């Protein structure tokens with residue numbers, strides 16, 4: 001054999017696995033090697049790559065179906081074999097995985113394998129074992145890193161790391177702090193009332209979802225940074241920031257399935273993001289504003305003393321809080337935390353207000369009862385009761401957070417929540433309602449329970465009292481408009497809650 005000839009056709013190693021050993025022990029010269037490499041074409045490699053790929057996939061699927069630690073749990077075989085099952089419901093079916101999971105529980109029982117390495121539990125009794133104060137379970141990294149806020153209270157997947165950050169922030173979100181800052185919440189809902197009058201009219205429909213998003217965004221930004229975004233000032237509640245936030249949270253359905261693509265997009269120059277969604281420009285502007293505030297405070301922490309009330313940086317940048325020897329949070333960590341406040345603290349409350357308003361207006365008997373209670377507690381429209389008075393009103397406080405009932409499979413448990421699709425505030429006035437509270441998980445439970453729960457209730461009680469006492473609503477929606485898809489935070493699939501809003505005179 002001449003030294004310039006390749007010793008054999010490279011494809012032999014694929015077509016004839018038996019010759020594989022021969023190949024390894026064949027001595028070839030440098031010339032032969034060069035000829036061999038130059039003889040390789042994409043076409044000649046394809047069959048080899050394809051076969052290797054198929055073998056690889058087959059062994060992974062075999063492992064997942066028969067050898068994986070959770071292979072004994074029931075569920076669709078396809079879901080056990082591949083993450084594409086979940087991706088299909090998230091992406092193609094547009095955020096309908098939660099509804100699919102509810103169906104799977106009907107078929108397979110209280111524990112279902114919903115993807116190769118995920119189990120889903122529907123039994124409310126199991127929930128508190130997983131979401132406990134001393135839980136060792138970490139948050140799902142695939143999901144939570146997709147938000148790119150890894151160094152924040154919400155983003156730390158490890159409960160231990162989250163505990164440290166939450167300890168720093170807790171005093172800001174205590175019940176006492178929420179009560180002390182209720183003036184801020186009242187101020188913003190007063191402004192919302194003015195704007196509902198200004199942007200509405202006897203024959204002009206108002207977009208109430210955008211209205212509630214505006215007020216909650218203004219509250220959380222004032223509360224966290226002492227710099228309100230003043231989105232209520234945008235005509236007809238048309239703030240571009242809100243559009244951008246909606247676009248951004250819509251991407252989470254994709255992002256969790258394509259982590260690499262997500263990382264590239266998140267770290268690419270803002271111009272790419274803006275090209276994908278014009279509204280994204282507004283979000284980059286927000287990030288720039290937050291970053292500028294952080295840079296200024298790192299440069300000169302003394303400025304914090306000028307803040308009208310404690311803000312997140314008052315705690316995060318205080319060496320006495322973290323201990324003089326501990327390193328301060330990085331810039332990235334401060335930016336992550338700021339971003340979390342905006343996303344976790346606005347839409348959540350707004351969607352609850354929307355859902356609550358719809359259901360109360362949809363149930364005249366409930367509306368009547370609520371109005372009777374409210375007018376008694378707030379007889380003179382010019383003198384609003386404080387939060388501590390409102391939280392004593394038995395009907396107002398019947399779990400507005402449960403108006404998000406449909407979001408969680410736990411709340412769809414017919415034994416604990418009979419007629420769970422119906423809005424029945426009285427379910428919280430029964431003899432065993434205290435026990436039922438154990439299964440109300442709208443704010444999650446345990447050590448990763450919502451950090452902003454006290455602020456949320458302050459906003460919900462003051463908000464519901466203010467809108468129902470001051471306005472009459474003629475809504476232009478049906479129950480179907482409240483159908484939702486899961487984009488981590490839910491998104492309504494119908495038209496926004498809207499209607500004619502009329503100011504009450506007494």
Ligand code: HEM
Pocket residue numbers: 153154155162166220340341344345346348349352401404441442443444447448449450451452453455456
């Ligand atoms: C009705 C309103 C609200 C609801 C239903 C709600 C619900 C929740 C839920 C279910 C979680 C757990 C999420 C998860 O781990 O995947 C959570 C976490 C969180 N919420 Fe809320 N939330 C509300 C309002 C707020 C407000 C006003 C804030 C204020 C900033 C806030 C801040 C947070 C934070 C920082 C976390 C992360 C906590 C952690 O992971 O340790 N939330 N919330």
